[in-house]
Amino acid sequence: MHRIHHFTVCAAAVDIGCDHQLHRTSSFFFLIIADIEKRKETCDNHVMSLNGVAQYAVWFLIYSFIGWIYESLLRSITHHRWYNSGFLNGPYIPIYGFGAVLDLFFLGKLRDPLQIFLLSGILDCSLEYFTSWGMEKLFHARWWDYSDRPMNFHGYICLRFSLIWGLVIIVVVRVIQPIMEANTALHLQERVGWPLLLIL
Numbered sequence: 001m002h003r004i005h006h007f008t009v010c011a012a013a014v015d016i017g018c019d020h021q022l023h024r025t026s027s028f029f030f031l032i033i034a035d036i037e038k039r040k041e042t043c044d045n046h047v048m049s050l051n052g053v054a055q056y057a058v059w060f061l062i063y064s065f066i067g068w069i070y071e072s073l074l075r076s077i078t079h080h081r082w083y084n085s086g087f088l089n090g091p092y093i094p095i096y097g098f099g100a101v102l103d104l105f106f107l108g109k110l111r112d113p114l115q116i117f118l119l120s121g122i123l124d125c126s127l128e129y130f131t132s133w134g135m136e137k138l139f140h141a142r143w144w145d146y147s148d149r150p151m152n153f154h155g156y157i158c159l160r161f162s163l164i165w166g167l168v169i170i171v172v173v174r175v176i177q178p179i180m181e182a183n184t185a186l187h188l189q190e191r192v193g194w195p196l197l198l199i200l
Helices: 003-081 094-108 112-139 159-199
Strands: none
Touching: 003 094, 003 159, 094 112, 094 159, 112 159
16 A cells, blocks of 8 residues: 555656646747747848848839939930930939938828828928039039029029929829839839949
8 A cells, every 4th residue: 555655656757747847948948939939020021121121122213214304305305316314324314212212211102182292392402402402512613503594502402392292292202103013013122123223
């Protein structure tokens, strides 16, 4: 009887020990899984951040190219011959890309057209003024000159084109950009976003 009792106590002790060891092992694996999930979440956030940068790089190139088409066609019609308005030799005009990215970054979530119009006026006029001023200081030449336009400021900006670009940015933010994102953003981001960013 004593031996049976002793065996029962030992068995119970072993069972408790096994349960305790199993609990410790389970806790250890749960900690590992939690750590893996945490690292994965951090990695995913980092990848999303990098993809966001690549996406803005794609938008920069697209709008720089659109700006080149617009400027080249406008000047070709004016001069009655083909006129390449690209920066250096490339088919792009960076100020259009920078302006679009700047507006999309700060105004992309806005829905009130009046807010977009007023704020884009401040952003784009500042960009146009300081870009023209800086390029004149660096290259001793002006890429555009509004000196003959009424209500201009040092020839770098003028009221007429500031109003026109304010209206254009409303269309870009509210109409063009949502369509582009819905149809091409993810594809461009995953397939060519980073290669284009590396080229930049």
